[in-house]
Amino acid sequence: MDDVPMGQLPPHIQLQRTRVFCASDAPTQTENVQYSGAYASMGVDNSFRLEDFVKNFRVEVVRLTEDDMEFDMIGIDAALANAFRRILIAEVPTMAIEKVLFANNTSVIQDEVLAHRLGLIPIKADPRLFEYMSVNDTPNEKNTIVFKLHVKCKRGDPRITVKSDQLEWLPNGSEFQLVTDNSNSNSNSKPKTYTSFSSSQTSLPEFSENSIASKHDDIIIAKLGPGQEIELEAHAVKGVGKTHAKWSPVATAWYRMLPEVVLLEEVEDQKAEELVKKCPVNVFDIEDVGKGKRRAIVAQPRACTLCRECIRGNDWEKLIALRRVKNHFIFTIESSGALPPEVLFTEAVKVLEDKCAEVISDLL
Amino acid sequence: MEHGSIKDPSSSTFSFAGEDHTLANSVRFALNQDPRVSFCGYSIPHPADARVNIRVQTTGAPASEVLKDALQDLMLMCQHVRDTFDKAVVDSKVSDSVKAMKFKP
Numbered sequence: 001m002d003d004v005p006m007g008q009l010p011p012h013i014q015l016q017r018t019r020v021f022c023a024s025d026a027p028t029q030t031e032n033v034q035y036s037g038a039y040a041s042m043g044v045d046n047s048f049r050l051e052d053f054v055k056n057f058r059v060e061v062v063r064l065t066e067d068d069m070e071f072d073m074i075g076i077d078a079a080l081a082n083a084f085r086r087i088l089i090a091e092v093p094t095m096a097i098e099k100v101l102f103a104n105n106t107s108v109i110q111d112e113v114l115a116h117r118l119g120l121i122p123i124k125a126d127p128r129l130f131e132y133m134s135v136n137d138t139p140n141e142k143n144t145i146v147f148k149l150h151v152k153c154k155r156g157d158p159r160i161t162v163k164s165d166q167l168e169w170l171p172n173g174s175e176f177q178l179v180t181d182n183s184n185s186n187s188n189s190k191p192k193t194y195t196s197f198s199s200s201q202t203s204l205p206e207f208s209e210n211s212i213a214s215k216h217d218d219i220i221i222a223k224l225g226p227g228q229e230i231e232l233e234a235h236a237v238k239g240v241g242k243t244h245a246k247w248s249p250v251a252t253a254w255y256r257m258l259p260e261v262v263l264l265e266e267v268e269d270q271k272a273e274e275l276v277k278k279c280p281v282n283v284f285d286i287e288d289v290g291k292g293k294r295r296a297i298v299a300q301p302r303a304c305t306l307c308r309e310c311i312r313g314n315d316w317e318k319l320i321a322l323r324r325v326k327n328h329f330i331f332t333i334e335s336s337g338a339l340p341p342e343v344l345f346t347e348a349v350k351v352l353e354d355k356c357a358e359v360i361s362d363l364l
Numbered sequence: 365m366e367h368g369s370i371k372d373p374s375s376s377t378f379s380f381a382g383e384d385h386t387l388a389n390s391v392r393f394a395l396n397q398d399p400r401v402s403f404c405g406y407s408i409p410h411p412a413d414a415r416v417n418i419r420v421q422t423t424g425a426p427a428s429e430v431l432k433d434a435l436q437d438l439m440l441m442c443q444h445v446r447d448t449f450d451k452a453v454v455d456s457k458v459s460d461s462v463k464a465m466k467f468k469p
Contacts, residue, residue, distance in 0.1 A: 034396035048397030050440055059449045061456035071452065073445075079393035080441065086386045342453045346446055353442045355387050356435040359380060363432055 006043040013039075019260065022322040024311050032078055032326060062330075069341040072258070073329045080352075081255055081329045087348040088253040090242040093127045094338040095145055096120075097246075098239065101176055101194060103231040109222045117222075118149075118234050119246045121164050122215040122337040127249075128347075129206055130238045139173070139195040145212055145236040146170040146195060153224035160224050165217035167234065171207065173197035176233055194233070215337030249344050251334040258328035259304035262321040263296060272296035275320075278310050302330070376427035378418045384408065388416040394434035394441075400425045 009017065016029045033039075036047035056075035063070040073081060100115040107114075125145060133143040147167040153160045173195035201207050222230060241248030261283055267275055275296045276284045285299035304322070311317045333341040367377045380387065388406040395404040395418075403421040420427040 034393055036397050036399045036401070045399075046397070047399045048394065048437060050437065050444075053441060054444055057444060057448055059445075059452035061452050064453065064456055064460070071449075076445070077393055079389045080438075080445075083386045083390045084445075086384075091386070342449075345449060349442050349446045349449070352386070352390065353439050355383065356439045356442070359383075359387070360432055360435050360439075363378075363428055 009039060009042060009044055013042075018326055020257065020324040020326060022306050022308060022324065024308055024317055034077070034079075064342065067335040067337055067341060068333070069345075070330065070332045073255075073331050075327055076329065077327065078329075081331070083352055084345070084348050085253050085255060085331075087351045088250050088333060088344060089248055091240050091351050092249045092344055092347050093132075093238050093240050094247050094249045094336075095123045095125045095127050095130060095236045095238055096244075097123070097147070097234040097236045099235040099237075101174075101233040101235070103176065103233075105230050105232065107222050107224050107228045107230050114222060114230070114232075118167075119244070121167070121219055121221075123212065123236055124215045124337055125212045125236075126206065127238050127338060129204065132239075133237045139235060139237075141173065141197040141199055141201050143237060144173070144195055145201070146174050147234040147236065148175065148232075149221070149234065150231045151224060152229040153226055155227045157226055159226070162221045162224060162230065163217065164214035164219035164221060166221075167214055169212045170233075171201040171211075174233055174235070195235070249336060249338050250341075251336050253331075253333045253344075255329040255331040257324035257326060258330060259301055259306055260321075260323040260325055261298045261301045261304055261310075262323065263298060263319065264321055265319050267296040267319055269294055275310060275316075278312075280307065280309060281305055283310075373426040373428070374424055375419075375421040378420065378428075378431060380416050380418065382414050383416050384414065385416075388418060390438055391418060391431070391434055394438045395420060395431065398430060398434060398437075400430050 017033055020030050021028045033046065036045070038046045040046075053075070058072075058074040060072040060074070061069065062072060097115075097118045100111075100118055102111050102115075105111055105114065109117075123145065130145075131143045133139065137143060139146075146169070148170050149162070149167050151160070151162050151166055174193040176194050178192040178194060201212070224230065239247035272284075272286050272295055276282075276286055281300075281303045283298060283300050283304045284296050286294050287297045289295055306322055306324070308322065311320050311322060331345075333344060335341045335344055339347070367379065385408070388408075392404055392406050395401050400422050401420065402423050404419060406416050406418045408416050418431070420431055422430050
C-alpha cells in the first residue's frame with residue numbers, strides 16, 4: 001500500500017465504506033463502520049465531528065402534498081435515519097377513540113367490534129393541544145375529545161350505511177348523565193356526566209373555526225337494517241403507536257438507500273439494446289455516439305429496485321455494478337391525517353431530542 | 365440507572381427503562397465515534413421488558429461523562445437535522461408556489 005498517501009483511504013476501501021454492493025448472489029459490505037479508530041492504521045480518523053456533520057448534511061424535498069411527502073436525507077447514518085422512522089411509526093402522539101359508551105346498539109355489529117372500528121378512525125385534531133390522560137385523571141377538555149353517534153333506520157325504510165361524517169363532535173363534553181343517588185339534592189347545579197369539562201373546547205382559538213372531526217367523511221362504520229339503532233358516545237384520548245397502532249400518525253413511513261448503477265465497461269450496440277430490454281423499470285437508455293455507434297447509459301438510477309435482473313446470466317456482472325449509497329436515504333412519510341407529514345418529521349426529531357435530554361438529566 | 369465499580373469508573377453498564385432500539389442504537393452510534401470509547405454495545409435482556417442495557421468501556425475517562433457527551437452530540441445532530449429539514453420544506457413550498465403561478469414567457 002505504499003502508493004496510497006497516509007491520511008487517505010485506498011479507493012476500494014473508501015468504496016466499501018460508503019457503498020453496499022449488490023452482487024447477484026448476495027449484498028455485501030452492508031455494515032456501517034462506526035468505530036472511531038477503524039482506519040487508524042491508515043492515518044484516517046473516523047471519529048465524529050459536529051462541524052463535518054453540519055457541513056455535509058443535506059435535505060432535499062422531492063414531493064410534498066397534504067398528507068404525503070418524499071425527501072432525500074443525505075449525510076446521516078442509518079442509526080439515526082432508522083430512529084426517526086421508528087419514532088414516526090410508534091412514538092409520535094395522535095388522538096384516537098379509546099372509550100365508547102353504548103346507550104343502544106341493536107345493529108348486527110357487536111359492541112366490541114364497533115368500538116374497535118371507531119378506534120381506528122383517524123381524527124383531525126392537533127395532538128399537541130392536548131395532554132395525556134393517565135389512569136387516575138378525570139376526562140376534561142384538555143385530554144378528551146367526545147363524539148356522539150346517534151343513527152336509526154326506521155321500520156319500512158331501506159338499509160342505511162353509517163359513515164364517519166355522522167360522528168358529531170361535542171365540544172362541551174359528554175351528554176350522558178352519571179347515575180347518582182343524590183341527584184335530587186342539588187338539582188340546580190349542572191348534572192354530572194361522564195366527563196367534567198370546565199369550558200367548551202370551542203373557546204380554544206384553534207377549534208373555534210375548524211371543528212374536530214374524522215379526517216375522512218366516508219369511512220363506513222356500520223350498516224343498519226330497518227328498525228335497528230345505534231346510540232353511543234366515543235371518547236378520544238392522546239396516545240402513541242407503540243400502545244396501539246390506532247395512535248400511529250402515519251399510514252407508513254419508510255426509507256431506502258439511493259441506488260447507484262455503474263457501467264464498468266462500455267456497453268454498445270446489440271448488447272446495449274439487450275440491456276435496455278432486461279431492465280423492468282427502464283433504468284437504462286441508449287445514446288448515439290455518432291458514426292452509427294450506440295451505447296447504453298444509466299438514465300434513471302433512482303428508479304432501480306435492485307431486482308438484479310440486469311446482472312443475471314453470462315458475464316453481465318462484470319459490466320454493471322449495482323450499489324447503494326450508505327448515507328443517502330430516500331425517506332417517505334404517509335400521514336394518516338392528524339398532522340401534515342413535514343410537521344410529523346420535526347415532531348419525531350423532537351421526540352429523539354427529548355429522549356436524550358431525559359437520559360442526560362437522569363445521569364446527573 | 366448505572367452499574368459500575370467505584371474503583372474503576374471507566375467501564376459501566378447503564379440500564380434505561382422504557383427505551384428500546386430507537387435510542388440505544390442511536391447512542392451506540394454516537395459512542396462508537398468517540399475516540400475515548402474502547403468498547404460499547406447494547407442489549408435488550410428480554411423482549412417483553414421495556415429496558416435496554418448499554419455497556420460503555422473507555423480508555424480512561426469516566427463512562428458516564430462519555431455517555432453524556434454522546435447524548436449531547438446526538439441532541440446537537442437532531443437540532444441540525446430539524447433546522448435543515450425546516451429550511452428545505454420552506455424552500456420547496458416557495459418554489460412550488462412560484463411554479464403554480466405559471467409565469468408567461
